[in-house]
Amino acid sequence: MTPERFEKLKRVLSQRQPTLTVLMEEVNKPHNFSAILRSCDAVGVWEAHAVPPKNGKLPTYNATSGSAEKWVRVQSHADAPSAVRELQGRGFQVLATHLSARSVDYRELDYTRPTCVLLGAEKWGVSEEAADAADANVVIPMLGMVQSLNVSVACATILFEAQRQRLAAGLYGQAPFPPDEFDRVLFEWAYP
Ligand code: SAM
Secondary structure, three states: OOHHHHHHHHHHHHOOEOOEEEEEEOOOOHHHHHHHHHHHHHHOEOEEEEEOOOOOOOOOOOHHHOOHHHOOEEEEOOOHHHHHHHHHHOOOEEEEEOOOOOEEEHHHOOOOOOEEEEEOEOOOEOOHHHHHHOOEEEEOOOOOOOOOOOHHHHHHHHHHHHHHHHHHOOHHHOOOOOHHHHHHHHHHHHOO
16 A cells, blocks of 8 residues: 555545435446446545345446446345335435426436435336435436436436536535544545
Protein backbone atom coordinates (compact mmCIF):
# COMPACT_ATOMS: atom_id res chain seq x y z
CA MET A 1 0.00 0.00 0.00
CA THR A 2 1.61 3.24 -1.14
CA PRO A 3 0.98 6.45 0.83
CA GLU A 4 -0.78 7.85 -2.29
CA ARG A 5 -3.13 4.88 -2.44
CA PHE A 6 -3.88 5.17 1.27
CA GLU A 7 -4.66 8.89 0.87
CA LYS A 8 -6.99 8.09 -2.03
CA LEU A 9 -8.87 5.51 0.04
CA LYS A 10 -9.19 8.07 2.83
CA ARG A 11 -10.45 10.76 0.46
CA VAL A 12 -12.99 8.47 -1.19
CA LEU A 13 -14.28 7.13 2.10
CA SER A 14 -14.63 10.64 3.53
CA GLN A 15 -16.93 11.50 0.60
CA ARG A 16 -19.21 8.48 0.94
CA GLN A 17 -22.90 9.37 1.22
CA PRO A 18 -24.70 6.95 3.57
CA THR A 19 -27.90 8.91 2.88
CA LEU A 20 -27.90 8.22 -0.87
CA THR A 21 -28.66 4.78 -2.23
CA VAL A 22 -30.37 2.69 -4.89
CA LEU A 23 -32.73 -0.27 -4.69
CA MET A 24 -32.58 -2.60 -7.70
CA GLU A 25 -35.77 -4.60 -8.14
CA GLU A 26 -34.90 -7.82 -9.96
CA VAL A 27 -32.28 -6.26 -12.22
CA ASN A 28 -31.01 -9.50 -13.74
CA LYS A 29 -28.32 -8.75 -16.30
CA PRO A 30 -24.77 -8.84 -14.92
CA HIS A 31 -23.62 -5.94 -17.10
CA ASN A 32 -26.47 -3.71 -15.84
CA PHE A 33 -25.97 -4.74 -12.21
CA SER A 34 -22.24 -4.06 -12.59
CA ALA A 35 -22.70 -0.71 -14.34
CA ILE A 36 -25.14 0.46 -11.65
CA LEU A 37 -22.62 -0.37 -8.93
CA ARG A 38 -19.94 1.53 -10.83
CA SER A 39 -22.14 4.66 -10.96
CA CYS A 40 -22.93 4.20 -7.26
CA ASP A 41 -19.22 4.22 -6.49
CA ALA A 42 -18.70 7.35 -8.62
CA VAL A 43 -21.27 9.40 -6.70
CA GLY A 44 -20.34 8.04 -3.28
CA VAL A 45 -23.12 5.56 -2.52
CA TRP A 46 -22.04 3.69 0.59
CA GLU A 47 -24.46 0.77 0.41
CA ALA A 48 -26.78 -0.32 -2.42
CA HIS A 49 -29.85 -2.53 -2.09
CA ALA A 50 -31.16 -5.24 -4.36
CA VAL A 51 -34.04 -7.68 -4.67
CA PRO A 52 -32.73 -10.77 -6.51
CA PRO A 53 -34.44 -11.86 -9.72
CA LYS A 54 -36.83 -14.84 -9.66
CA ASN A 55 -33.96 -17.37 -9.52
CA GLY A 56 -33.17 -16.03 -6.05
CA LYS A 57 -29.58 -15.05 -6.82
CA LEU A 58 -28.13 -11.59 -7.30
CA PRO A 59 -26.42 -11.24 -10.69
CA THR A 60 -22.68 -11.80 -10.79
CA TYR A 61 -20.36 -8.90 -11.50
CA ASN A 62 -18.47 -8.64 -14.74
CA ALA A 63 -15.76 -6.35 -16.08
CA THR A 64 -18.35 -3.58 -16.52
CA SER A 65 -18.20 -2.98 -12.77
CA GLY A 66 -14.58 -1.77 -12.84
CA SER A 67 -14.31 -3.59 -9.45
CA ALA A 68 -16.87 -1.22 -7.91
CA GLU A 69 -18.22 -4.16 -5.87
CA LYS A 70 -15.11 -3.83 -3.69
CA TRP A 71 -16.17 -0.35 -2.63
CA VAL A 72 -19.98 -0.46 -2.60
CA ARG A 73 -21.65 -3.09 -0.44
CA VAL A 74 -24.95 -4.59 -1.54
CA GLN A 75 -27.73 -5.54 0.85
CA SER A 76 -30.17 -8.15 -0.42
CA HIS A 77 -33.93 -8.00 0.30
CA ALA A 78 -36.70 -10.58 -0.09
CA ASP A 79 -39.09 -8.32 -2.00
CA ALA A 80 -39.34 -4.73 -3.18
CA PRO A 81 -42.38 -3.45 -1.24
CA SER A 82 -40.90 -4.56 2.11
CA ALA A 83 -37.50 -3.14 1.14
CA VAL A 84 -39.18 0.19 0.31
CA ARG A 85 -40.89 0.23 3.70
CA GLU A 86 -37.67 -0.70 5.51
CA LEU A 87 -35.77 2.13 3.83
CA GLN A 88 -38.59 4.59 4.54
CA GLY A 89 -38.44 3.45 8.17
CA ARG A 90 -34.76 4.42 8.13
CA GLY A 91 -35.70 7.93 6.95
CA PHE A 92 -35.14 7.60 3.20
CA GLN A 93 -37.51 9.08 0.64
CA VAL A 94 -37.90 6.36 -1.97
CA LEU A 95 -38.18 7.59 -5.56
CA ALA A 96 -39.49 4.94 -7.94
CA THR A 97 -38.34 5.37 -11.53
CA HIS A 98 -41.75 4.61 -12.92
CA LEU A 99 -44.23 6.13 -15.33
CA SER A 100 -47.58 6.67 -13.60
CA ALA A 101 -50.28 9.31 -13.17
CA ARG A 102 -48.26 10.83 -10.32
CA SER A 103 -44.83 10.77 -12.01
CA VAL A 104 -42.76 13.93 -11.96
CA ASP A 105 -39.60 14.99 -13.79
CA TYR A 106 -36.64 13.59 -11.78
CA ARG A 107 -35.07 17.09 -11.68
CA GLU A 108 -37.92 18.39 -9.50
CA LEU A 109 -36.85 16.36 -6.47
CA ASP A 110 -34.60 17.33 -3.56
CA TYR A 111 -31.75 14.80 -3.45
CA THR A 112 -30.08 16.44 -0.47
CA ARG A 113 -32.66 14.56 1.61
CA PRO A 114 -31.89 10.92 2.46
CA THR A 115 -32.82 9.35 -0.86
CA CYS A 116 -33.18 5.90 -2.38
CA VAL A 117 -33.68 5.57 -6.15
CA LEU A 118 -35.77 2.49 -6.97
CA LEU A 119 -34.84 0.90 -10.31
CA GLY A 120 -36.85 -1.73 -12.14
CA ALA A 121 -36.16 -4.95 -13.96
CA GLU A 122 -35.03 -4.68 -17.57
CA LYS A 123 -38.18 -6.32 -18.93
CA TRP A 124 -40.95 -5.36 -16.51
CA GLY A 125 -39.76 -2.20 -14.81
CA VAL A 126 -40.67 -1.35 -11.20
CA SER A 127 -43.61 -3.39 -9.84
CA GLU A 128 -46.88 -1.54 -9.23
CA GLU A 129 -46.74 -2.52 -5.54
CA ALA A 130 -43.28 -1.02 -5.05
CA ALA A 131 -44.14 2.10 -7.11
CA ASP A 132 -47.28 2.63 -5.00
CA ALA A 133 -45.29 2.24 -1.79
CA ALA A 134 -42.67 4.77 -2.93
CA ASP A 135 -42.80 8.42 -1.85
CA ALA A 136 -42.74 9.66 -5.43
CA ASN A 137 -42.57 8.31 -8.97
CA VAL A 138 -39.98 9.98 -11.18
CA VAL A 139 -39.23 9.89 -14.89
CA ILE A 140 -36.44 11.07 -17.12
CA PRO A 141 -38.25 12.80 -20.00
CA MET A 142 -37.89 10.85 -23.25
CA LEU A 143 -38.09 12.81 -26.49
CA GLY A 144 -37.07 10.09 -28.93
CA MET A 145 -38.69 7.09 -30.55
CA VAL A 146 -37.64 4.58 -27.89
CA GLN A 147 -39.77 4.44 -24.73
CA SER A 148 -37.16 3.86 -22.06
CA LEU A 149 -33.45 4.05 -21.26
CA ASN A 150 -31.22 1.19 -20.28
CA VAL A 151 -31.62 0.81 -16.50
CA SER A 152 -27.96 1.59 -15.77
CA VAL A 153 -28.14 4.75 -17.87
CA ALA A 154 -31.31 5.87 -16.06
CA CYS A 155 -29.57 5.17 -12.76
CA ALA A 156 -26.51 7.23 -13.68
CA THR A 157 -28.63 10.13 -14.94
CA ILE A 158 -30.49 10.41 -11.63
CA LEU A 159 -27.51 9.72 -9.38
CA PHE A 160 -25.48 12.47 -11.04
CA GLU A 161 -28.33 14.94 -10.47
CA ALA A 162 -28.17 13.86 -6.82
CA GLN A 163 -24.40 14.38 -6.87
CA ARG A 164 -24.84 17.86 -8.41
CA GLN A 165 -27.30 18.91 -5.71
CA ARG A 166 -25.25 17.39 -2.91
CA LEU A 167 -22.03 19.05 -4.08
CA ALA A 168 -23.84 22.41 -4.19
CA ALA A 169 -25.18 21.82 -0.68
CA GLY A 170 -21.73 20.91 0.70
CA LEU A 171 -22.76 17.37 1.65
CA TYR A 172 -19.52 15.88 0.32
CA GLY A 173 -17.57 17.91 2.83
CA GLN A 174 -19.27 16.38 5.87
CA ALA A 175 -17.89 13.42 7.81
CA PRO A 176 -20.01 10.43 6.76
CA PHE A 177 -19.27 8.27 9.82
CA PRO A 178 -18.16 8.63 13.43
CA PRO A 179 -14.31 8.57 13.66
CA ASP A 180 -14.03 5.02 15.05
CA GLU A 181 -16.24 3.58 12.28
CA PHE A 182 -14.33 5.57 9.66
CA ASP A 183 -11.03 4.12 10.88
CA ARG A 184 -12.44 0.59 10.94
CA VAL A 185 -13.71 0.77 7.34
CA LEU A 186 -10.53 2.46 6.15
CA PHE A 187 -8.53 -0.41 7.62
CA GLU A 188 -10.83 -2.96 5.91
CA TRP A 189 -10.46 -1.14 2.58
CA ALA A 190 -6.70 -0.84 2.90
CA TYR A 191 -6.09 -4.42 4.07
CA PRO A 192 -8.95 -6.59 2.70
N1 SAM B 1 -40.87 -2.22 -20.06
C1 SAM B 1 -40.33 -1.61 -18.87
C2 SAM B 1 -41.34 -0.67 -18.26
O1 SAM B 1 -42.42 -0.54 -18.82
O2 SAM B 1 -41.08 -0.08 -17.22
C3 SAM B 1 -39.06 -0.90 -19.24
C4 SAM B 1 -38.07 -1.00 -18.18
S1 SAM B 1 -36.63 -0.01 -18.44
C5 SAM B 1 -35.81 -0.80 -19.73
C6 SAM B 1 -35.71 -0.55 -17.03
C7 SAM B 1 -35.65 0.43 -15.90
O3 SAM B 1 -34.85 1.55 -16.29
C8 SAM B 1 -36.95 1.03 -15.44
O4 SAM B 1 -37.64 0.19 -14.57
C9 SAM B 1 -36.44 2.27 -14.73
O5 SAM B 1 -35.90 1.91 -13.48
C10 SAM B 1 -35.30 2.72 -15.62
N2 SAM B 1 -35.72 3.69 -16.66
C11 SAM B 1 -35.60 3.52 -17.99
N3 SAM B 1 -36.01 4.61 -18.64
C12 SAM B 1 -36.41 5.50 -17.72
C13 SAM B 1 -36.94 6.83 -17.76
N4 SAM B 1 -37.13 7.46 -18.90
N5 SAM B 1 -37.23 7.43 -16.58
C14 SAM B 1 -37.01 6.81 -15.42
N6 SAM B 1 -36.52 5.56 -15.31
C15 SAM B 1 -36.22 4.91 -16.44
